[in-house]
Amino acid sequence: MLVPLHGFLQGDTVGLLLLVHDTDSLEHVARTLIDAAVVRVAPPARARLYSGGVELPLGATVASAGLAPLARVDLVPDEERREEQP
Amino acid sequence: MLERDDWWPLATKLDWEFSYVPERDVYPEVVSGSPWLSAAEWQGWEEPYRTTYGEYVATQHRKEVGVAAVRAAIGKVADYQKLDRGWLSAVKLHAAGLALAEFAAVVGNLRAARFGRASAWRAAATVGALDELRHTQIPLLLMHDLVRWDVQFDWTHKFFHTNNWVAIAARHLIDELLLLSDPIEFAIATNFVFETGFTNLQFVGLSAVAHHAGDRMMENMLQSIQTDEARHSQIGGTVLEMLSKHDRSRARALVDKWFWRSWLFFAITTGFAMDYLTPLGERRHSFKEFVDEWIVGQFQGQLARYGLAVPWYWSEFLASRDHYHHMAYASAYTYRASLWFDCVLPGPAERAWLAEKYPASWPLYEPIWQRVTERARQAAPGLEWFTHGTTPVTFCDLCQMILCGGTPQKNSAQTRQHAGSSFIFCSAPCAAIFEREPERYAAHQSVVRRILAGKAPANLLMLLRTYFGLTQDSWGKDVAGGDYAWLVAEREARQSAEEPRC
Numbered sequence: 001m002l003v004p005l006h007g008f009l010q011g012d013t014v015g016l017l018l019l020v021h022d023t024d025s026l027e028h029v030a031r032t033l034i035d036a037a038v039v040r041v042a043p044p045a046r047a048r049l050y051s052g053g054v055e056l057p058l059g060a061t062v063a064s065a066g067l068a069p070l071a072r073v074d075l076v077p078d079e080e081r082r083e084e085q086p
Numbered sequence: 087m088l089e090r091d092d093w094w095p096l097a098t099k100l101d102w103e104f105s106y107v108p109e110r111d112v113y114p115e116v117v118s119g120s121p122w123l124s125a126a127e128w129q130g131w132e133e134p135y136r137t138t139y140g141e142y143v144a145t146q147h148r149k150e151v152g153v154a155a156v157r158a159a160i161g162k163v164a165d166y167q168k169l170d171r172g173w174l175s176a177v178k179l180h181a182a183g184l185a186l187a188e189f190a191a192v193v194g195n196l197r198a199a200r201f202g203r204a205s206a207w208r209a210a211a212t213v214g215a216l217d218e219l220r221h222t223q224i225p226l227l228l229m230h231d232l233v234r235w236d237v238q239f240d241w242t243h244k245f246f247h248t249n250n251w252v253a254i255a256a257r258h259l260i261d262e263l264l265l266l267s268d269p270i271e272f273a274i275a276t277n278f279v280f281e282t283g284f285t286n287l288q289f290v291g292l293s294a295v296a297h298h299a300g301d302r303m304m305e306n307m308l309q310s311i312q313t314d315e316a317r318h319s320q321i322g323g324t325v326l327e328m329l330s331k332h333d334r335s336r337a338r339a340l341v342d343k344w345f346w347r348s349w350l351f352f353a354i355t356t357g358f359a360m361d362y363l364t365p366l367g368e369r370r371h372s373f374k375e376f377v378d379e380w381i382v383g384q385f386q387g388q389l390a391r392y393g394l395a396v397p398w399y400w401s402e403f404l405a406s407r408d409h410y411h412h413m414a415y416a417s418a419y420t421y422r423a424s425l426w427f428d429c430v431l432p433g434p435a436e437r438a439w440l441a442e443k444y445p446a447s448w449p450l451y452e453p454i455w456q457r458v459t460e461r462a463r464q465a466a467p468g469l470e471w472f473t474h475g476t477t478p479v480t481f482c483d484l485c486q487m488i489l490c491g492g493t494p495q496k497n498s499a500q501t502r503q504h505a506g507s508s509f510i511f512c513s514a515p516c517a518a519i520f521e522r523e524p525e526r527y528a529a530h531q532s533v534v535r536r537i538l539a540g541k542a543p544a545n546l547l548m549l550l551r552t553y554f555g556l557t558q559d560s561w562g563k564d565v566a567g568g569d570y571a572w573l574v575a576e577r578e579a580r581q582s583a584e585e586p587r588c
């Protein structure tokens with residue numbers, strides 16, 4: 001099933017529409033977001049994915065992480081990770 | 087014979103006492119607005135200009151003669167061809183946002199001319215409607231002359247009739263502001279907030295920039311319009327005073343809603359023009375400096391005059407002066423093919439100027455422009471797509487603008503649940519406006535929802551061509567095709583450094 005997500009890469013200027021499947025891994029979601037923002041933000045070496053302030057395991061799938069359609073996900077490059085997560 | 091000041095109140099306070107129908111049927115609350123007050127309570131309504139129709143016609147005639155004379159002298163294609171291409175993009179952006187929005191304002195004024203609760207208010211709104219007709223016709227006429235030379239000027243008329251994402255956002259604002267609002271909301275939203283609070287920025291500030299950019303036609307047009315706006319904007323204050331007296335919470339809610347919505351609109355139309363599209367050598371002030379001079383202090387003073395506090399999100403507004411238009415412009419540049427005007431890639435000199443004007447926030451934007459510049463450096467001139475996004479962006483479910491609130495470090499987008507659906511907003515004020523009247527906004531579909539519903543294509547190129555109404559001729563490009571002198575020099579220097587040496 002197609003799951004549209006609102007993706008935000010820290011360091012970028014705009015939210016991006018990520019069209020992923022419920023069986024896709026969160027690593028794929030993170031890569032999709034990095035690729036979508038590549039014009040404005042250099043790809044980070046490592047990054048962490050958050051939804052609702054909770055860090056998500058990149059090995060999980062969209063479905064197993066409980067990401068509903070039009071959920072917001074935030075990708076925070078490791079070198080820029082701050083105390084307060086979005 | 088009576089002197090002017092003796093007969094003027096007799097004429098403007100001329101009204102009827104209804105004997106066949108109740109006053110509430112002549113001015114139904116659903117159309118005239120809340121709170122419903124009897125005509126007797128509105129008797130004290132006053133505005134400072136006190137223009138008679140004869141005086142209005144004479145003054146407007148002089149203004150029309152002035153605009154026509156400037157057009158005859160410097161309004162030809164050859165005159166525009168001398169102007170900077172970046173500045174012409176500012177003209178295209180402004181003209182598209184202005185012309186038919188002003189026509190919608192005719193409708194709003196005419197509703198007030200019929201259903202406004204004071205006779206003097208109705209008289210002022212009548213000439214206000216005539217004003218807005220001028221403001222529609224002037225840009226349509228001036229830009230029409232340029233269409234044969236540059237098809238992007240066609241968007242002066244075409245813009246509001248398209249499903250371009252900016253047009254969807256503009257219609258969402260303009261329809262509610264000018265077409266749907268009752269005369270009380272119209273007076274506060276349009277006359278007080280939009281015209282008193284913001285159009286000074288647009289018409290005084292931007293006309294000064296037009297002067298420095300050498301665009302005397304734009305300068306003259308904006309000044310001609312501004313003098314009208316200054317007059318009919320005066321309708322708003324006295325209506326706000328009445329509303330504050332009888333329903334203070336509604337007065338505050340309307341000011342809060344319309345100040346934020348107006349701010350987002352002006353930050354795009356004027357912020358882009360002042361900080362990015364005006365040639366560097368012609369800039370005198372930053373957008374933020376104009377905002378501080380023409381909005382912040384003035385608007386606070388106006389609110390204090392009517393005993394109202396600044397909107398609850400004032401600190402967020404003040405912070406956004408350093409960010410919102412920078413966030414939006416970097417996004418717009420990298421999605422410029424979704425626009426009807428060309429964008430400027432800020433070079434080292436422009437970025438140094440922005441760093442000086444925005445010392446607190448620019449360090450967050452410099453890496454983004456370095457990244458875009460690096461890709462432009464790698465691309466050959468004219469290769470647009472290497473510095474262009476390919477994934478659709480997302481949109482606020484209230485203002486319908488792209489989600490570029492907050493800062494690069496922390497985007498201010500907010501999610502909410504309503505009636506089993508997930509909604510996203512660019513900012514806390516947009517979320518609050520939605521939550522106050524969800525039934526008014528929930529059914530509107532953003533571009534994302536249209537894509538998901540199959541009404542618009544998800545493929546970006548198809549979206550531009552088949553839904554946004556753009557063609558390869560008309561869509562926005564880099565204003566120099568990537569062929570900037572500074573970029574060519576950098577590219578050549580790098581190639582030279584990379585060449586093997588014997």
